[in-house]
Amino acid sequence: xxxxxxxxxxxxxGLTADVEVGGVSRKISVQLTPEVQRDDxxxxxxxxxxxxxxxxxxxxxxxxxxxxxxxxND
Amino acid sequence: MxxxxxxxxxxxxxxxxxxxxxxxxxxxxxxxxxxxHTVSIARYGLRKALPETIExxxxxxxxxxxxxxxxxxxxxxxxxxPGAAIATFGDMVRVPxxxxxxxxxxxxxxxxxxxxxxxxxxxxxxxxxxxxxxFLGVGFETTAPTVAATxxxxxxxxxxxxxxxxxxxxxxxxxxxxxxxxxIKLDGxxxxxxxxxxxxxxxxxxxxxxxxxxxxxxxxxxxxxLQSVLMLARQVKSRRPRVEIQYKRGVRPQGNPKxxxxxxxxxxxxxxxxxxxxxxxxxxxxLRKEFAELDASRAFDIRVxxxxxxxxxxxxxxxxxxxxxxxxALFGNVCTPQKPVGPCMxxxxxxxxxxxxxxx
Numbered sequence: 001x002x003x004x005x006x007x008x009x010x011x012x013x014g015l016t017a018d019v020e021v022g023g024v025s026r027k028i029s030v031q032l033t034p035e036v037q038r039d040d041x042x043x044x045x046x047x048x049x050x051x052x053x054x055x056x057x058x059x060x061x062x063x064x065x066x067x068x069x070x071x072x073n074d
Numbered sequence: 075m076x077x078x079x080x081x082x083x084x085x086x087x088x089x090x091x092x093x094x095x096x097x098x099x100x101x102x103x104x105x106x107x108x109x110x111h112t113v114s115i116a117r118y119g120l121r122k123a124l125p126e127t128i129e130x131x132x133x134x135x136x137x138x139x140x141x142x143x144x145x146x147x148x149x150x151x152x153x154x155x156p157g158a159a160i161a162t163f164g165d166m167v168r169v170p171x172x173x174x175x176x177x178x179x180x181x182x183x184x185x186x187x188x189x190x191x192x193x194x195x196x197x198x199x200x201x202x203x204x205x206x207x208x209f210l211g212v213g214f215e216t217t218a219p220t221v222a223a224t225x226x227x228x229x230x231x232x233x234x235x236x237x238x239x240x241x242x243x244x245x246x247x248x249x250x251x252x253x254x255x256x257x258i259k260l261d262g263x264x265x266x267x268x269x270x271x272x273x274x275x276x277x278x279x280x281x282x283x284x285x286x287x288x289x290x291x292x293x294x295x296x297x298x299x300l301q302s303v304l305m306l307a308r309q310v311k312s313r314r315p316r317v318e319i320q321y322k323r324g325v326r327p328q329g330n331p332k333x334x335x336x337x338x339x340x341x342x343x344x345x346x347x348x349x350x351x352x353x354x355x356x357x358x359x360x361l362r363k364e365f366a367e368l369d370a371s372r373a374f375d376i377r378v379x380x381x382x383x384x385x386x387x388x389x390x391x392x393x394x395x396x397x398x399x400x401x402x403a404l405f406g407n408v409c410t411p412q413k414p415v416g417p418c419m420x421x422x423x424x425x426x427x428x429x430x431x432x433x434x
Contacts, residue, residue, distance in 0.1 A: 001115070002108050002109060002110040002135075002214070002216050002218065002266055002267070002268040002273070002294075003110055003268075003294075004268045004324075005078075005312075006076060006077035006078060007077070008076070013221050013247035021075065021272060028195065029223065030335065031223045031332075032219055032220070032223060032330060032332055032333040033330070033332065033333075034332060040075065041077060043218065043268065043324060044112075044222045045216055045220065046163075046190065046191045046192060046213075047190060047191025047192070047193050047194070047219055047220065048191070048193075048220045048223065049221075050216065050219070050272060050330060050333060051266065051268075051271040051272075051324055051325075051330055052127075052272055052325065053077060053321070053323050054322065054324075054326075055417070056364060057323040058077060058322075058323035060322065061301075061320075061322060061323060062080055065083075065086040065089075065090070065297060065301070066086070066133065067088075068089040068090055068093065068312060069085070069089045069134045074291070
């Protein structure tokens with residue numbers, strides 16, 4: 001029930017956006033994330049964007065994983 | 075798929091698992107309270123990868139599973155109203171109530187349709203003015219704002235044939251109620267990532283401050299969960315319980331204020347019954363009286379007999395973290411996904427369904 005999928009915003013018209021996940025497009029509401037912009041990634045749940053993904057944080061998280069790996073190898 | 079695949083990299087999992095093994099030199103009991111975590115942990119065999127000292131317990135995190143038989147019976151009685159059509163999320167359909175299920179009602183000729191979004195229910199009402207469409211609102215704070223937005227839209231459009239039956243619930247009070255039962259000893263919580271995308275991290279502070287429990291808000295991919303377990307182990311070892319966010323790409327400390335605002339416009343806290351936990355004051359979401367016309371519980375005269383629980387079903391004990399699914403005598407023989415006795419076996423995110431499908 002908590003499932004939300006990351007999707008890329010292709011275009012926005014008013015409170016509706018066209019998003020793409022793995023090659024498949026669909027229309028969703030962006031009422032809950034009015035700050036969203038084209039090319040943002042959003043978490044989609046039940047036909048709505050519920051959060052604009054913070055790509056910087058995503059990069060930082062991946063970096064942490066890599067650093068742990070590097071520490072292991074030392 | 076971007077933002078998913080990278081977090082399933084087995085190579086990156088190894089160093090995290092090794093570090094956890096090093097830290098977990100004493101028993102650490104962690105509870106996860108989100109059905110999506112239950113499934114991810116089972117699907118990726120994370121319990122086997124973790125040291126035996128770490129116990130991952132499933133809690134009341136599956137909204138369909140914690141829906142009471144009373145609410146199920148009400149939904150079923152709504153389905154029986156002539157001219158009514160039910161719009162519902164998929165995994166509600168096969169859950170048995172006291173005597174029937176939505177699936178059985180559909181087989182008997184009632185109009186029950188699965189929707190992906192509450193907006194689909196709205197569309198159903200607009201396209202079928204002869205029907206009274208009742209959307210079954212089930213879900214925690216991840217879903218409630220989407221239903222709230224739909225309620226606002228329905229009101230703005232002046233729709234007269236669209237209704238919402240709210241069985242929505244909120245998580246933080248349930249965690250407190252669970253802890254106050256005093257049945258289980260925990261060291262920390264793996265907190266739900268998408269509920270927290272909406273509510274942020276503040277509502278969980280009491281868990282660290284008053285109950286001295288380690289808390290980490292976790293994403294759902296295997297690397298997320300492993301990193302969260304590592305963070306929890308560090309908190310427990312250092313005896314510094316607090317609320318941390320592992321799922322930083324998905325959760326801000328302040329959550330999603332717009333979503334919370336919309337949720338509050340349509341809903342107010344109510345006292346509701348949780349399967350397994352009983353009545354928890356203020357843990358439900360009821361439509362405000364400004365939305366009375368949309369509120370199925372006000373618009374329809376729903377009368378149900380006192381709900382009956384299934385014989386032998388231990389869903390309640392599973393939801394409280396007292397037993398694992400295998401601890402129920404019915405698991406895997408009388409109760410299977412094909413012929414489920416209780417919701418924990420029906421719902422995609424139920425502990426029993428996950429254990430049956432993936433093994434524990």
